[in-house]
Amino acid sequence: MEPLTRVEGRAIPLGLKNVDTDIIIPAKWLKTISREGLGQGAFEVLRAEPGNVFDDPAYQGAPILIAGDNYGCGSSREHAAWAMLDLGIRVVIAPSFSDIHSGNAVKNGILPVVLPQEAVDRLLEVAREGLAITVDLEAQTVTTPYQDRFTFELDPFRRHCLLNGLDEVGLTMARGEAIGGFEASRTAAQPWLMRGTAA
Amino acid sequence: MASRPRTLYEKIWDAHVVETRDDGTALIYIDRHLVHEVTSPQAFEALKVAGRPVRRPELTLAVPDHNLPTTPRVDGGGRPVPIADPESAAQLAALEVNAPAFGIRYIPATAKEQGIVHVVGPEQGFSLPGTTIVCGDSHTACHGGLGALAFGIGTSEVEHVLATQTLLLQQSKPMEVRVEGDLGPGVSAKDLILHIIGRIGAAGGSGYVIEYKGKVFERMTIEERLTVCNMSIEAGARAGLIAPDDVTFAYLKGRPMAPKGAEWDAAVAYWRTLHSDEGAVFAKSVTINAADVEPSVTWGTSPEDVVPIGGRVPHPEDFADESKRVAAQKSLDYMGLVPGTPMIEVRIENVFIGSCTNSRIEDLRAAAAILKGRRKADNVKWAIVVPGSGLVKAMAEEEGLDRIFIEAGFEWREPGCSACLGMNPDKVPAGERCASTSNRNFVGRQGPGARTHLVSPAMAAAAAVTGRLTDVREFV
Numbered sequence: 001m002e003p004l005t006r007v008e009g010r011a012i013p014l015g016l017k018n019v020d021t022d023i024i025i026p027a028k029w030l031k032t033i034s035r036e037g038l039g040q041g042a043f044e045v046l047r048a049e050p051g052n053v054f055d056d057p058a059y060q061g062a063p064i065l066i067a068g069d070n071y072g073c074g075s076s077r078e079h080a081a082w083a084m085l086d087l088g089i090r091v092v093i094a095p096s097f098s099d100i101h102s103g104n105a106v107k108n109g110i111l112p113v114v115l116p117q118e119a120v121d122r123l124l125e126v127a128r129e130g131l132a133i134t135v136d137l138e139a140q141t142v143t144t145p146y147q148d149r150f151t152f153e154l155d156p157f158r159r160h161c162l163l164n165g166l167d168e169v170g171l172t173m174a175r176g177e178a179i180g181g182f183e184a185s186r187t188a189a190q191p192w193l194m195r196g197t198a199a
Numbered sequence: 200m201a202s203r204p205r206t207l208y209e210k211i212w213d214a215h216v217v218e219t220r221d222d223g224t225a226l227i228y229i230d231r232h233l234v235h236e237v238t239s240p241q242a243f244e245a246l247k248v249a250g251r252p253v254r255r256p257e258l259t260l261a262v263p264d265h266n267l268p269t270t271p272r273v274d275g276g277g278r279p280v281p282i283a284d285p286e287s288a289a290q291l292a293a294l295e296v297n298a299p300a301f302g303i304r305y306i307p308a309t310a311k312e313q314g315i316v317h318v319v320g321p322e323q324g325f326s327l328p329g330t331t332i333v334c335g336d337s338h339t340a341c342h343g344g345l346g347a348l349a350f351g352i353g354t355s356e357v358e359h360v361l362a363t364q365t366l367l368l369q370q371s372k373p374m375e376v377r378v379e380g381d382l383g384p385g386v387s388a389k390d391l392i393l394h395i396i397g398r399i400g401a402a403g404g405s406g407y408v409i410e411y412k413g414k415v416f417e418r419m420t421i422e423e424r425l426t427v428c429n430m431s432i433e434a435g436a437r438a439g440l441i442a443p444d445d446v447t448f449a450y451l452k453g454r455p456m457a458p459k460g461a462e463w464d465a466a467v468a469y470w471r472t473l474h475s476d477e478g479a480v481f482a483k484s485v486t487i488n489a490a491d492v493e494p495s496v497t498w499g500t501s502p503e504d505v506v507p508i509g510g511r512v513p514h515p516e517d518f519a520d521e522s523k524r525v526a527a528q529k530s531l532d533y534m535g536l537v538p539g540t541p542m543i544e545v546r547i548e549n550v551f552i553g554s555c556t557n558s559r560i561e562d563l564r565a566a567a568a569i570l571k572g573r574r575k576a577d578n579v580k581w582a583i584v585v586p587g588s589g590l591v592k593a594m595a596e597e598e599g600l601d602r603i604f605i606e607a608g609f610e611w612r613e614p615g616c617s618a619c620l621g622m623n624p625d626k627v628p629a630g631e632r633c634a635s636t637s638n639r640n641f642v643g644r645q646g647p648g649a650r651t652h653l654v655s656p657a658m659a660a661a662a663a664v665t666g667r668l669t670d671v672r673e674f675v
Contacts, residue, residue, distance in 0.1 A: 018501050020501075022620075023641065026643055027621050027622040027644075028622065030266075031237075033241065033244070033293050070401055074337065074432075074639060074641060075620075076351035077237075078353035081353070100337060100352065103352075103353060104356075108355070155222065155223065156223070157220065157224045157367065169249075172363045173362060175218065178217055178218050178226070179226070179228070179363060183364075190465070192466050194257075195257065196255070196257040196258040196456070197303075199324070199456040199458065
């Protein structure tokens with residue numbers, strides 16, 4: 001995945017709460033066996049509304065999305081993250097995210113930024129003026145041309161992976177010995193746990 | 200550590216820590232992994248590209264469910280019927296090739312054991328108490344009904360589990376939902392979980408794992424517990440849990456993949472330790488009075504939009520917070536509902552009985568009990584029953600439930616996820632309403648423009664008979 005250190009650009013002022021992953025990418029787009037091209041179906045239902053923010057020329061190619069509470073709730077489909085990435089979105093700012101979706105986002109190089117509702121409301125105003133917002137992952141700040149400055153938290157491991165574009169599977173495979181040790185003691189003490197489909 | 204009282208969640212977590220890291224995350228061992236055709240192809244592809252094997256193939260079970268048509272799968276001559284939609288066919292073909300190529304047990308679409316992953320796991324005894332269970336599907340929370348720590352994951356995590364049999368996780372906080380007293384007659388497990396979600400909200404469990412506690416849950420069957428835990432994700436929780444007990448052990452004994460002989464005895468002895476200790480601390484606690492729970496129904500486009508069947512469509516101005524007022528108005532517009540309308544006056548054109556929430560034998564029995572000797576109303580154009588698995592279907596047919604449904608005007612289908620997510624051809628037409636036993640009433644979930652009202656199986660059956668949302672207690 002592509003490392004992410006600093007993103008500067010316009011932000012799509014969506015603002016809606018409880019944006020579920022069915023809204024981000026409807027089920028009919030999940031028939032693919034690839035990760036590519038899902039931007040076509042991204043936010044399809046919202047984009048069918050005239051004057052929607054996604055098709056507003058002011059926000060074309062904007063790398064930041066600003067949403068309401070509980071962004072990405074519902075289905076675990078990682079297609080939602082792939083679809084956002086295909087639209088060019090690298091940062092989502094919201095008061096809260098669903099656990100599963102925020103994990104999927106990070107694994108695809110998308111940064112979920114959690115800020116209080118007041119800060120999100122302020123950033124929505126700035127975004128609606130068409131001004132650029134800067135998200136700095138190293139400093140963990142979001143800043144605007146009006147000198148607004150908000151700091152955000154991110155778990156250090158996720159931050160490390162995003163900053164360096166790391167492949168988590170490769171990192172964990174390097175811990176194979178520790179996993180093997182756990183499996184050996186498990187097999188000795190509770191063999192039935194290790195049988196699975198071979199029971 | 201052992202001396203500190205722990206919650207059930209903490210006990211299961213502690214038993215699966217391979218190693219903790221300085222940054223607060225832990226490498227957690229995964230005991231059971233379920234795979235279906237929609238969220239796995241990209242994970243298998245990544246393994247192939249990187250030349251990585253599956254670490255423990257016997258700990259993964261693959262079965263197609265999301266995208267399969269629910270029309271007959273073999274023709275008169277016993278030959279498999281090909282899937283008409285080329286993309287769906289390609290997705291199924293990918294799983295059919297990937298599972299055996301990586302040494303994973305595969306249940307084909309034509310097998311009697313095929314079904315929805317969350318029905319198949321418990322049914323086969325693959326899902327066990329105290330285990331960690333994951334699947335690329337958010338309703339994995341379901342298996343918490345057996346006392347397993349079960350949760351949904353994305354495709355990158357599916358790949359991670361296949362390659363390493365672990366996940367890197369940050370521990371959630373334990374939350375307790377305590378229900379006092381008994382449910383009234385005609386009030387089901389589905390009504391209770393809808394009521395709970397209405398009370399705590401769609402993000403109320405965010406960052407938590409919920410443990411459901413109280414006599415109500417102890418008296419529930421396993422199928423009812425699976426229904427409750429299934430919808431934990433609709434409250435934003437990572438997982439839901441009910442402590443395993445004798446009901447759990449009786450359910451699992453003798454299932455094909457459950458432990459046997461001396462190992463069964465050892466497993467039960469271990470499972471008996473899996474409960475929250477006296478004095479264990481929950482980060483958040485909610486108490487619900489069971490007597491307050493009525494047959495429940497949703498009016499909007501979030502599972503938190505719940506009212507009792509005797510209630511009315513709310514006014515947006517009833518809500519205290521501004522964003523909820525905006526969301527409510529949007530929901531009402533989408534749902535085509537007028538504030539103040541009694542829910543029992545809302546007419547429906549479709550009925551769906553199925554999904555990982557409500558497609559097990561007890562669900563079908565509850566619906567059939569209402570439909571026996573009755574017929575669907577004329578304004579109900581489409582009514583289908585999609586059993587959760589081939590084994591559920593066979594059991595229902597043995598009991599004659601299929602005939603009750605067919606005589607009532609329902610279609611009797613093959614197992615799968617079907618109209619719960621509108622991915623296969625089973626969809627609710629735009630602008631029409633569906634009384635649905637599924638778990639999500641999201642915009643477009645059951646098909647573009649479809650309007651979903653979430654209900655229990657008995658309530659869905661009652662709605663089919665009257666052609667409008669109905670209090671099932673009128674029928675008992």
